[in-house]
Amino acid sequence: MLEGELRDGWLRIGGENVLEMQGKADGPVWVGIRPEGFILDENGPFTCRLERVEVMGRDVSVVCTHEKMTGRNMRAIIPAEHQVDTGKTDVRFRLKPAKVFVFDRESEARR
Numbered sequence: 001m002l003e004g005e006l007r008d009g010w011l012r013i014g015g016e017n018v019l020e021m022q023g024k025a026d027g028p029v030w031v032g033i034r035p036e037g038f039i040l041d042e043n044g045p046f047t048c049r050l051e052r053v054e055v056m057g058r059d060v061s062v063v064c065t066h067e068k069m070t071g072r073n074m075r076a077i078i079p080a081e082h083q084v085d086t087g088k089t090d091v092r093f094r095l096k097p098a099k100v101f102v103f104d105r106e107s108e109a110r111r
Helices: none
Strands: 002-007 010-013 016-020 027-033 038-040 046-056 059-065 074-079 090-095 100-104
Touching: 010 027, 016 046, 038 074, 046 074
Parallel strands: none
Antiparallel strands: 002 010, 002 027, 010 016, 027 100, 038 090, 046 059, 046 090, 059 074
């Protein structure tokens, strides 16, 4: 889970507009992203700190952190044909809307 906010039709995490979410009321939210909800993209709007890459056959697990996380790390599962530049300290993603879940930070009801 990550701390985020809805503002002006966007889901924001750590100051970045990471996903357009029109029609949702502004306010603080919790954000959950399924591991398969990440798309590796060097120009993507969501920046994370790269910890390590684990090859798992046809998939690659990108283990990373973010300053707004509530846990120790998060895992992005991407196809093995996508190459992660392990020489960089950051990794960038686009997010699959159907794999991103937003909850009101106070009531924890899904938004």
